Amino acid sequence: MTTTALPRAIPVHQGTTAQRALRAAITPGGGVFVLVAVLLVAVIWSNPNFGDPSFLIRFVGRTAALAIAAIGQYYVIVSGEFDLSMGAVIATQVVMAGNLIGQDEGRILPVMALMIAVGALIGFLNGVGTTLLKVPSFIVTLGMFLALGGLVKYLTGGAATGNPVDKFRQIGRGGIQDVPVVEVIPYSVIILVVVAVLGALLMRSSYGRSLLAVGDNPEAAAFAGTSVWWTKTWAFMLSSLAATIAGILLVGYAGVHPSVGQGYEFQAITAVVLGGVVLGGGRGWVLSAAAGAFALELLLALLTFRDVESTWRNTVQGTIIILAVAASARAWTLGRRPSGSSTGQVTGPPTAPAVDTPAQPSKQPPTRSGTDTGEH
Amino acid sequence: MSAVTTAPRTKGARRNRRRTAPLTSTQLVYVVLGLIVVVSALLTLTKDRNFFSQGNLWTIFTAMTVLGFIAIGQTLVILAGSLDLSVPYVASLTTLVAGGIMAGSDANVIRGVLTALAVAALIGLASGLIVTLLDVHGFIATLGVGLIISGYLASNYQGSTGQAAEDLKFFGVTGLGVMPYVAIFMFVAAGLVWAALRWTRWGHHLYAVGGNRAVARMSGVRTAYPVITAHVLCAVFAALAGLTLLSRTGIGSPTIGSQGRYDLFSIAAVVLGGTLLAGGKGSIVGTIGGVAIFAVLDNVMGVMGINPFLKDFVRGLIIVLAVAVYARRSIVRRPARFGHASALGSVLKEDA
Numbered sequence: 001m002t003t004t005a006l007p008r009a010i011p012v013h014q015g016t017t018a019q020r021a022l023r024a025a026i027t028p029g030g031g032v033f034v035l036v037a038v039l040l041v042a043v044i045w046s047n048p049n050f051g052d053p054s055f056l057i058r059f060v061g062r063t064a065a066l067a068i069a070a071i072g073q074y075y076v077i078v079s080g081e082f083d084l085s086m087g088a089v090i091a092t093q094v095v096m097a098g099n100l101i102g103q104d105e106g107r108i109l110p111v112m113a114l115m116i117a118v119g120a121l122i123g124f125l126n127g128v129g130t131t132l133l134k135v136p137s138f139i140v141t142l143g144m145f146l147a148l149g150g151l152v153k154y155l156t157g158g159a160a161t162g163n164p165v166d167k168f169r170q171i172g173r174g175g176i177q178d179v180p181v182v183e184v185i186p187y188s189v190i191i192l193v194v195v196a197v198l199g200a201l202l203m204r205s206s207y208g209r210s211l212l213a214v215g216d217n218p219e220a221a222a223f224a225g226t227s228v229w230w231t232k233t234w235a236f237m238l239s240s241l242a243a244t245i246a247g248i249l250l251v252g253y254a255g256v257h258p259s260v261g262q263g264y265e266f267q268a269i270t271a272v273v274l275g276g277v278v279l280g281g282g283r284g285w286v287l288s289a290a291a292g293a294f295a296l297e298l299l300l301a302l303l304t305f306r307d308v309e310s311t312w313r314n315t316v317q318g319t320i321i322i323l324a325v326a327a328s329a330r331a332w333t334l335g336r337r338p339s340g341s342s343t344g345q346v347t348g349p350p351t352a353p354a355v356d357t358p359a360q361p362s363k364q365p366p367t368r369s370g371t372d373t374g375e376h
Numbered sequence: 377m378s379a380v381t382t383a384p385r386t387k388g389a390r391r392n393r394r395r396t397a398p399l400t401s402t403q404l405v406y407v408v409l410g411l412i413v414v415v416s417a418l419l420t421l422t423k424d425r426n427f428f429s430q431g432n433l434w435t436i437f438t439a440m441t442v443l444g445f446i447a448i449g450q451t452l453v454i455l456a457g458s459l460d461l462s463v464p465y466v467a468s469l470t471t472l473v474a475g476g477i478m479a480g481s482d483a484n485v486i487r488g489v490l491t492a493l494a495v496a497a498l499i500g501l502a503s504g505l506i507v508t509l510l511d512v513h514g515f516i517a518t519l520g521v522g523l524i525i526s527g528y529l530a531s532n533y534q535g536s537t538g539q540a541a542e543d544l545k546f547f548g549v550t551g552l553g554v555m556p557y558v559a560i561f562m563f564v565a566a567g568l569v570w571a572a573l574r575w576t577r578w579g580h581h582l583y584a585v586g587g588n589r590a591v592a593r594m595s596g597v598r599t600a601y602p603v604i605t606a607h608v609l610c611a612v613f614a615a616l617a618g619l620t621l622l623s624r625t626g627i628g629s630p631t632i633g634s635q636g637r638y639d640l641f642s643i644a645a646v647v648l649g650g651t652l653l654a655g656g657k658g659s660i661v662g663t664i665g666g667v668a669i670f671a672v673l674d675n676v677m678g679v680m681g682i683n684p685f686l687k688d689f690v691r692g693l694i695i696v697l698a699v700a701v702y703a704r705r706s707i708v709r710r711p712a713r714f715g716h717a718s719a720l721g722s723v724l725k726e727d728a
Contacts, residue, residue: 084640135701136653142640143696150688158685266519273412279513315527322520326510 011041027327028276030290034275035324036291039298046305054183059174059301060294063187065246067293068192069264071199072242074289075235077272080215080281081130081137084240085144088260088266089122092151093247098162098256109166113245122148123240127233129287145265152258159258161216172252173306194288195245211235215281228243237327270321276328391480396587397479401650405665408698412669416676423679432675434552439671442467442617443638444562445647448569449613450642451663455573456506456606457586457655458514461521463614463642464633466496469525470618475538475628485541493615500611501523504604514607529630538628548623551632558620563664569609570660582606587656614638644695645670650702669698 016022024030044051050059069086076083095117100111122144129140175186202208213221214231222228247261254260275292277284299320303313417427426432435489453460465639470492477488499521506517533711551557573579582602584592593599620630649666651658673694677687 069686129696129700133696133700135699138653139699140696142644143692145505145640146688146692146695148692150685150692152688152692154683154685189492204688270519273516279515286681309531311530312527314530316521318520318523318527321516322506322510322512323691325512325516329511 028331029285032275032288032291035295043302053181056180061188063294063297064188064192065249067290068195068242068295069246069268070289072239072266073272074286075238077277078215078281078284079211079232079235084141084265086243086265087261088148089240089243090143090247090264091258092148093244094251094256094260095152095156097164097251101164101168103165105165105167111282119240119244120237127236131232156258162256163238168313169252172249196290203286274324402659402662405650405662409665409669410674416672417658417674420679430554432533435670436675437555437559440667441559441562442555442620444667445613445617446638446642447645447663447667448566451660452606454646455586456582456603460518460610461639462518464521464523464638466499466611466614467618467633468630470615471622472591472628475540475622478541480539482541482543485543495614496611497608500608504607508600508603524640533630536627536629540626544623545626566660648698
């Protein structure tokens with residue numbers, strides 16, 4: 001424990017836990033949680049039924065697919081790329097599930113294994129096209145979007161085909177019944193929680209650190225010994241796998257149609273950007289991306305409850321993302337200034353881990369843990 | 377990721393090292409186009425039809441026009457280091473505005489066209505201001521603007537309304553020889569933009585800002601101005617595409633732009649034409665080549681009677697393969713002497 005003697009030195013933590021939580025909340029990555037909270041209050045105020053725990057958990061269940069897609073898209077965006085193929089991957093998986101599983105319950109597991117393999121393969125192709133063929137990811141994934149979408153529509157004739165057995169659809173639709181307080185816990189919520197926890201842990205692992213480094217500055221990351229192409233390819237695979245999971249959930253809700261998942265790539269990118277993740281890579285927290293999905297869905301729910309015509313949804317959505325990104329561009333710039341506080345700058349958790357010393361409230365807190373404070 | 381294109385200025389230097397000067401990427405675009413034309417002509421022959429017949433060439437030039445207009449504008453925006461995803465909605469809006477004002481009467485043609493162009497210019501101005509003043513990346517700014525317009529379209533127009541003036545419709549279907557007037561107009565517009573990029577201060581500033589905004593700013597370029605004008609011009613070109621569509625269909629339609637997926641296809645055509653998605657490098661000539669590649673492909677797939685869904689599959693494949701050819705080529709030939717920032721990464725990064 002060393003005390004900082006320099007008068008100009010910036011201590012690791014300024015202020016109490018509450019103050020730091022407040023500061024984290026005004027970073028883009030933390031701000032989205034505030035946005036979710038505000039929207040939630042507004043929605044409940046518009047429609048008190050929404051505050052019912054059973055209603056809320058069903059809402060979380062419905063949003064799970066988009067949140068999982070956003071978590072997948074996060075990995076690609078934070079590595080500095082785009083994945084526009086997400087919607088087409090979802091359509092492919094939905095159609096595959098519908099046609100291969102059919103009414104045979106015994107086929108559920110093998111077909112799911114096949115779907116995961118196909119998802120990983122698509123991500124691998126996207127990643128290799130971007131990294132080794134050096135084609136911009138916008139173009140690679142656009143090509144994949146056209147190719148997969150065209151193929152799926154060609155094979156199905158553009159119409160709904162196949163109907164997977166009900167047990168498979170239960171993954172997206174069903175849940176654990178007779179739970180106290182919330183009545184039912186949808187399986188999709190459980191899957192979302194598992195994906196979110198794994199995703200957050202992954203970003204704390206060495207892979208996650210490398211991914212952020214690659215997104216921020218690929219050259220520096222390469223000089224530091226990171227295999228840039230492998231790291232980015234994994235990000236694309238994670239994205240396609242997330243789309244696969246979202247597809248499995250969507251089968252339960254939406255059924256089997258080649259248009260399921262249409263527009264999901266832009267929805268997921270919007271969610272990620274709402275979560276304060278910077279397009280171009282290197283900045284943002286994975287759970288903020290998932291929170292961005294909830295913010296988006298809550299916003300749409302609010303519009304519905306306020307009796308705004310559904311046709312205006314896009315307009316509101318467009319306005320919000322422009323404002324959110326404009327605000328976060330400002331916030332990140334402020335956060336980068338050396339004189340400013342940079343608590344939670346990179347990952348922006350709503351409440352930074354408390355390594356605080358409450359014994360000395362007003363003077364410089366003495367502990368220095370590893371947080372990057374941009375001291376000069 | 378290193379540069380996709382080679383600047384023409386380095387050509388001389390390379391010629392000293394190699395006996396045969398390698399193709400610039402614009403030339404390569406036309407080599408690819410030539411190959412596709414030859415293959416298409418042969419495939420068309422197997423169906424006992426002539427690829428170079430007047431009717432077929434007319435079809436191809438007609439198909440090039442709408443995407444051509446949009447891709448010219450998209451090239452400007454991409455060169456400036458931005459993107460425009462709102463073009464399909466601008467095009468749809470123009471068909472409705474112009475069609476609504478014309479209401480089938482020849483007397484209102486000028487007023488309808490000018491109003492439509494002015495509305496588009498305002499939208500482009502808004503996008504440009506959002507990108508430059510609010511520091512929002514073009515992808516998000518124009519995605520947002522596109523969503524805003526699409527909401528407006530969906531709320532105010534339930535179906536097709538308005539009617540094109542007969543004059544405009546007539547203009548759309550007449551032409552000189554194998555080329556419709558609209559296509560000639562598109563080529564002339566491309567020529568003007570090409571000249572402006574090559575010989576005006578604005579054009580040079582556009583390349584400079586797209587290449588590296590910070591360096592351009594420190595060199596005394598007003599970085600906002602070229603970006604805003606590029607966005608305005610892109611929207612105006614999208615409006616011209618909308619007017620072309622209006623002259624063909626005769627009615628204003630709120631979904632005609634998004635059905636054509638002109639946002640993604642114009643970006644694909646620009647990149648197919650050898651322009652760097654990161655901005656700062658590329659040419660209008662290449663873009664027209666990219667548009668022609670799409671038009672020829674569509675034409676031959678139509679002649680061969682390929683399933684419309686399968687067409688998308690082929691398009692997707694061609695886009696990736698063609699761009700992979702340019703990208704790999706320049707990497708093999710020109711190893712980076714200095715570290716480049718990642719192509720996509722640097723364009724998307726908020727300016728520090």
